[in-house]
Amino acid sequence: MFLPLKRIGDFRGRSRRREFWMFTLFEVAVICATGFVDRSLGEARGEGIIGSLVILAFMVPSVMVSIRRLHDTDRSGWWIWVSLVPVLGSLALLALFCMEGTGGTNRYGEDPKDADTSDDVFA
Template identity: 40%
Template sequence: MDFQTAVRTCFRKYADFSGRARRSEYWWFVLFLFIANAVLGLIDSAIFGFSDPGVGLLAPLFSLATLLPSLAVGARRLHDIGRSGWWLLLVLIPVIGFIILIVWFATRSEEGANDFGPGPQPATA
């Protein structure tokens, strides 16, 4: 899955917590969120004069608007490795929770069908 397809898929499945998401879909969407937040943060500081990181108007609004699709793709990614989306709550455990989730998000997909749906489609070239 390429960058555009991943972003389009994540927004199309805005609040769809069912099914599975390939590693590429998840990580391309994370990259999109990172780049968009950085650009919007720069625009915030240039236009509105916010010099303190984390203070602004556009970047926080974008983060709020993309919260649900980022949770949904995270849950679908966990489904792809055979784990419940509720494991996203590990983020509430400082440091250790993030590390565990990053390792799981980087884990190879389960082959074939699992409790959350059929296996991911093979990547087409």
């Protein structure tokens, strides 16, 4: 869940589905919580300064874990640009994120499933 925050600045390697989706869940939970905090501080729509700062803080790790997730499916990180195509691009990227990674070593590194012997989600 916190591994993408530890691997900030690292575009190399691969990220498992579990790493990607647990980080996404953590990111959504934190952004929702900051929305509640912003509302309690008087922001009408919940889009105050705290929520905006948290979203900015999560941008870089989110893009990096997305690129590493694409690497796990043996695709270039440039596929992230598909998300700019309205609706269909985001759906295509979602499908790629849901796909199982390639087994064994691919051009982006070793299989993270083989390297990960622990079941510690909060690594």
